[in-house]
Amino acid sequence: MIDQQLAGISNLALVVTIVLYVLALIGFAADLASTAQRRSDERLAARERLQARAQQPRTVAAGRGPSTAADVPGAGAAGASPATGSSAAGSDDPAPAAGGLSAQRFAFILTCAATVLHLVGVATRAAATQRVPWANMYEFATTSTAVVMVAFLVFCIKRTELRSLGTFVIGPVLLVLLLAQTLWIVPAAALTPSLQNSHWMVIHIGVAIIATALSILGAVVASLQLLQARHERALVEAVESGEEHPEHWGRFGHVLDRLPASTVLEALSFRIHSVAFVCWTFTLIFGAIWARDAWGRFWGWDPKEVWTFIIWVIYAAYLHARATGGFRGSRAAGLALAGFVAVVFNYTIVNTVINGLHSYSGL
Incomplete structure (x- = not known):
């Protein structure tokens, strides 16, 4: 006996899940973009300060050695070698503005909420059909993407610097869910006799x-x-x-x-x-x-x-x-x-x- 009301709740939960994932994706992307813009601005400002210093007459005060990179505010950061990939990204969660959340932290909270709702959608589909929720492509897609997000959150809890991967993880998950909701969705039904x-x-x-x-x-x-x-x-x-x-x-x-x-x-x-x-x-x-x-x-x-x-x-x-x-x-x-x-x-x-x-x- 298929509970069509529960099946409808499952579908609604998954649609709302997609909306939350979209918002989380925007948040993670905004965090990456703002970080990139801030670092670009810091490098540009440091370069301008170095050029201005080079154009000024080089006068050395008595008892003082030659000027160093430390004399130029920000020059040390600009002069650091970028070849370390993520060494410049030592802070995995940029400091939020006073009294607010950073874009990354807000996106991570949205991701947690969306994953919980995602699991609810999968569980209600199982309750509606009274079987495991992976008997067709639609159910396989919704369940496997839920596992992806749970695994990602577990990794992020153990190593918070991996939250910066949020944009690149949620993107494929969203793509699969959108395909599932548009091309692969089928009504809730009982198992075929060969699978019962x-x-x-x-x-x-x-x-x-x-x-x-x-x-x-x-x-x-x-x-x-x-x-x-x-x-x-x-x-x-x-x-x-x-x-x-x-x-x-x-x-x-x-x-x-x-x-x-x-x-x-x-x-x-x-x-x-x-x-x-x-x-x-x-x-x-x-x-x-x-x-x-x-x-x-x-x-x-x-x-x-x-x-x-x-x-x-x-x-x-x-x-x-x-x-x-x-x-x-x-x-x-x-x-x-x-x-x-x-x-x-x-x-x-x-x-x-x-x-x-x-x-x-x-x-």
Whole structure:
């Protein structure tokens, strides 16, 4: 028996969740933009002060040594090497104005509220259908994105500097939720007979959701790692060439200065993908056991089985490459992103275009 009233509440909760995520995205973006503008203004002001000092006659008072960078207010900050990526961003949450919240902190509070409402939407969908809320593409998308946001909040609680990644995490989550609400949404309904009365529906698909969520989060971190590494290399080259105030990618370069260093992002990406790989491994194992119960064989070269195995192989190659000393950094991150491309293909094209036994998209 489907409770359509609860299903409507679930849909409403998810729509409001999208609105809150949009506001949080604006808040995180405003924080990055204001930080970038402030640093750009500080560098410009320091440069002007240095030029004005250079044009004045150099007089040295008696008993005083030559002027240093410390004599120019702000020159020390401007002269600091930007090649450290996030070293200039040591403050993960800029000080708010007196009596108010910073944009980042306000966005983080909105994100927490949106995630709670997101979980409410998923839970009410489960209550409305009296089953697990991941029987079709719509429910899989809403549940997996909720897991992404919960994982992100856990990381942010443990390491507050990771809040600066909010823009780049909420963006993909919003995209998936908008696709779910517009292209993949289906009415609340009971399970198809082939999925009823099977505990593997909970185990196999539940682990697959965690694996997919971690792959999304890992892909975001790996992408930022590639951008940050290129940004840092360009700044190092500029400093070595003798530029007084090296710049790279303009305003976006200042945004990257706000993010953690590429080495920090690489370590985080490796941890996320390590757990994701374990989840993909169990997804394959549990799927094979369920296939034995349902279809009488462990493996049948169904498109879904093949592409899940491809995902597993790519992530295994990434972990193996990352474990070797000569295959780290950008090259390893490229493998991680290749695995995510396979995840996207498996979830979209395989579910909607390629015919197979795993035809549970609900579309």
